[in-house]
Amino acid sequence: MRRDFTLALLLFIGGCATQPQTPASRAPLAPIAWPDDSPALELAVLNRVSWGANRSSYADIARLGTGRWLDAQLRPPQGEVRARLPAEAQAAIDAMTISQRPIAEIAAELEQQRRAFQNAAADDRKAERQAYQESLGRLGREAQTRMLLRALYSPNQLEEQMTWFWMNHFSVFQFKGPLRALVADYEERAVRPQALGRFRELLGATARHPAMLIYLDNARNSAGRINENYARELMELHTLGVDGGYTQSDVEALARILTGWSLDLAGGELSRFYPRRHDFGDKVLLGRTIRGRGAAELDEALDILARHPSTARFVSRKLATFLVADEPPAALVERMAQTFSASDGDIAQVLRTLFVSPEFRASLGGKFKDPQHYALSALRLVLDQRPLPDAQPVIGALARMGEPLYARATPDGYPLTRTDWASPGQLATRFEIARGIAYRVPVRIPMELVASVGDATRETLAKAASPQEWNLLLLSSPEFMQR
Amino acid sequence: MKRRAFILSSLALAGSGRLFAAPSAPARFLLVFLRGGYDAANFLVPTSSSFYYESRPTIAVPRDAALALDADWGLHPALAESLHPLYTKGEAALVPFAGTEDLSRSHFETQDSIELGQPLAARSYASGFMNRLVAALGGGGAISFTNQLPVAFRGEAQVANVALNTVGRSSVDARQSALIAEMYKGTNLGAQVSEGFAARDSVMRDLGDEMVAASRNAVTARGFEVQAKRIARLMHGEYRLGFVDIGGWDTHVGEGGTTGQLATRLEELGRGLGAFAEAMGPAWHETLVVVISEFGRTFRENGNRGTDHGHGTVYWVLGGGVRGGRVTGEQLRVSRDTLFQDRDYPVLNEYRAVLGGLFARLYGLDAAQVARVFPGAPAKDLSLI
Structure with missing residues (x-):
């Protein structure tokens, strides 16, 4: 740990910049030493760090060894994801409107459509309203499909998991306003580029994105017409945590700092700062005076929040809850928080601290899959590199299990622990989903890629009356519920 | 599966202070949680308060639009055909200035606090109060009509759950x-x-x-009315303790007044509860429904014709055997100087004391049993049943 810490400290001294960091400027990570590799351990790491093991990803980790595979996951090849997907999956993404047209153009066009009918009577201009809703629906489905295809096929599985994690951390609800048209861009430009990058960049990009401005109402927050919604959730859910040491007066100060950040959907900029709506008075945030001077106040406030020790702990704990255990060991969280602070919120550094920890190794196989992990791991196992025939049933299955993409209504994001997903009703539903997948596969799914299948499961599998029933039982087994 | 109904009924029989329910028909209890912090001040309108009308220039419910309940209070008109008739029949009561001591004004923190039902200083996620109620009643017969098992129902006692809109x-x-x-x-x-x-x-x-x-x-959410009728059918059978939650109450922007966002939600909720009461038939007389929410909202409207997170709220208590038709519990005159932190309704009727009082009457629980459900919070009897 000592070496990590020193290295991280050097990095901290070297780079406190708040400029957007491209992946190219990311600091190198010390290679992970993983001396005692074994096939079982590789499979366990793969099941935790990816959306689920299959033959090709298992071949990758077996070829590289766990240490080098983790290094590669932490620093995936730079540039676009596109070169790394199978041709069919990439072709499907390329054909999408969200790939072909700039978001500013899409947003401006939709906004003009909306304005044409917004003041008409409810039953007037039905065709226009319907066309508008259909456009939103199609764009929202494209975003979900793209997310699923990348999660199923990208070799950079940690990047995919972290993109989902941050989308969930900075959660938005696609059914509010025109958000279905914006979630694809929110993910692509605000979240994905920094999924393994800097927390501060995530914070700045999400704060300015129209998806967040709409979702938490900051688009309506202006001087003398304060709306506290985003200010509160920014501290409670995105940075400090509810016990992170802020008060109601901090919420009010931050809300004033945030005044004037609003939308420009029709004008092509998507969002911008409107000085005339800003409260130019001085504010006191977390004991620090922020001089009222306009747009620059936002970055000053986000710097304070991103570098606050409560944020380092809160974010580290959430990462460890996602990748280690429902109740992550306090000592590990503390070490991650130290790395977080020392590296100025370099997410890959924090995850490196997690991966090299004995706590991580001891935890493998012990996380209960949430529905997203469950559905994706089943499909990855079944499909491997073969194309997904239709994303719609998967989108439906996630909704039925209570975890649809971009659709958590409340800003807390989906919960990450077993108690939230293993209730009697949820398990019964999960077996229905298992059957839906199992009966589409005409041959037995091999059980070698399901970690440590025990005797009870083997005995039950032996009673399967058909390959499909075998598949149902395997995908319903207690072992397959764990990652 | 018989165990549930059996144990619950035998337990309910053992009680002495129980006022409802013939011995063969143990009481049923449904908790309805409005997630998001509904704007109670526009639901139970303080019609005699000029301060209310000053504080809400664009969203107040006008005096002549509210359904007068007494000299001080009126009901939102969206409830004219649902809650109002129940209230008039004496089958519904309202408890204003209700809520929790949790001051975080966080949805999630406060919802968890309430559902855990423990002293704030010593919260443990090991069990929620509904789960402890199941245990106090001997186990079994409990179901949550939600996809996830809510915090209130978590704990050692086994509780079923089913999402009625997707099953x-x-x-x-x-x-x-x-x-x-x-x-x-x-x-x-x-x-x-x-x-x-x-x-x-x-x-x-x-x-x-x-x-x-x-x-x-x-797979999409259906109207609450459809769900409520299904809940009634299931609570006729082996399930005697139920939980359901309804979202969509976080009205920061464009809340509306007599009509609009909140009015629509209230109308839907009222219609659902009315349908539930009707579908319960004779069993409605042994049924208690309590509607709660994590907090009220700011007394003054915000800059976007909406309201932000506040504190005190209004609970609804419904049932065929309820001594309703009144606005009850500790109350204060609604004016600027009685607001909490010059912002919100204060809490005078702490939720654990109020619910504990209801459970004590409903199931004949003694003080020690109530203390197991709500440790450290002596029951407060509002004589509602």
Whole structure:
């Protein structure tokens, strides 16, 4: 740990910049030493760090060894994801409107459509309203499909998991306003580029994105017409945590700092700062005076929040809850928080601290899959590199299990622990989903890629009356519920 | 499955202070949680307060639009055909200035606090108060009509759950269900898996064809009325303790007044509860429904014709045997100087004391039993039942 810490400290001294960091400027990570590799351990790491093991990803980790595979996951090849997907999956993404047209153009066009009918009577201009809703629906489905295809096929599985994690951390609800048209861009430009990058960049990009401005109402927050919604959730859910040491007066100060950040959907900029709506008075945030001077106040406030020790702990704990255990060991969280602070919120550094920890190794196989992990791991196992025939049933299955993409209504994001997903009703539903997948596969799914299948499961599998029933039982087994 | 109904009824019989319910028909209790912090001040309108009208220039419910309940209070007109008739019949009461001591004004923190039902300083996620109530009543008969098991129902006692808007006929047959249950025998999910299959079967039995017809391919949320009727059918049967939550109350922007966003939600909720009362039939007289929310909202409207997170709220208490038709509990005159932190309704009727009082009457629980449900919060009897 000592070496990590020193290295991280050097990095901290070297780079406190708040400029957007491209992946190219990311600091190198010390290679992970993983001396005692074994096939079982590789499979366990793969099941935790990816959306689920299959033959090709298992071949990758077996070829590289766990240490080098983790290094590669932490620093995936730079540039676009596109070169790394199978041709069919990439072709499907390329054909999408969200790939072909700039978001500013899409947003401006939709906004003009909306304005044409917004003041008409409810039953007037039905065709226009319907066309508008259909456009939103199609764009929202494209975003979900793209997310699923990348999660199923990208070799950079940690990047995919972290993109989902941050989308969930900075959660938005696609059914509010025109958000279905914006979630694809929110993910692509605000979240994905920094999924393994800097927390501060995530914070700045999400704060300015129209998806967040709409979702938490900051688009309506202006001087003398304060709306506290985003200010509160920014501290409670995105940075400090509810016990992170802020008060109601901090919420009010931050809300004033945030005044004037609003939308420009029709004008092509998507969002911008409107000085005339800003409260130019001085504010006191977390004991620090922020001089009222306009747009620059936002970055000053986000710097304070991103570098606050409560944020380092809160974010580290959430990462460890996602990748280690429902109740992550306090000592590990503390070490991650130290790395977080020392590296100025370099997410890959924090995850490196997690991966090299004995706590991580001891935890493998012990996380209960949430529905997203469950559905994706089943499909990855079944499909491997073969194309997904239709994303719609998967989108439906996630909704039925209570975890649809971009659709958590409340800003807390989906919960990450077993108690939230293993209730009697949820398990019964999960077996229905298992059957839906199992009966589409005409041959037995091999059980070698399901970690440590025990005797009870083997005995039950032996009673399967058909390959499909075998598949149902395997995908319903207690072992397959764990990652 | 008989165990549930049996244990609950035998326990309820043992009580002495129980006022409802013939010995053969133990009381039923449904908790309705409005998630998001509904704007209680526009639901139960303080019509005699000029300060209310000053504080809400664009969203107030006008005096002549509110349904007068007494000299000080009026009901939102969206409830004219649902809650108002129940209130007039004496089957509904309202408890203003209700809530929790939690001052975080966080939805999630406060919802958890309430559902845990423990002293704030010593919260543990090991159990929620509804789960402890199940245990105090001897176990069994409890169901949550939600996809997730809510914090209120978490704990040692086994509780079923089913999301009524997505459930349909099962494609996993009886033999396969048994095989799956076999794999889980002796694991830490064994009880949940068996309970899941059992609840699935009883829901299908109780709801039958109506369910299957209505739920085919339905994954989106349906109106609460449809759900409420289903809840009534299930609570006629083996389930006596229920929980359901409804979202969509976080009205920061464009809340509306007599009509609009909040009015629509209230109308839907009222219609659902009215349908529930009707569908319970004679059992409505042994049924208690309590509607709660994590907090009220700011007394003054915000800059966007909405309201932000506040503190005190209004609870609804409904049931055929309720001594209703009144606005009850500790109260204050609504004016600027009685606001909490010059911002919100204060809390004068702490939720644990109020609910504890209701449970004591409903099930004849003694002080020690109530203390197991709500440790450290002596019951407050509002004489509602």
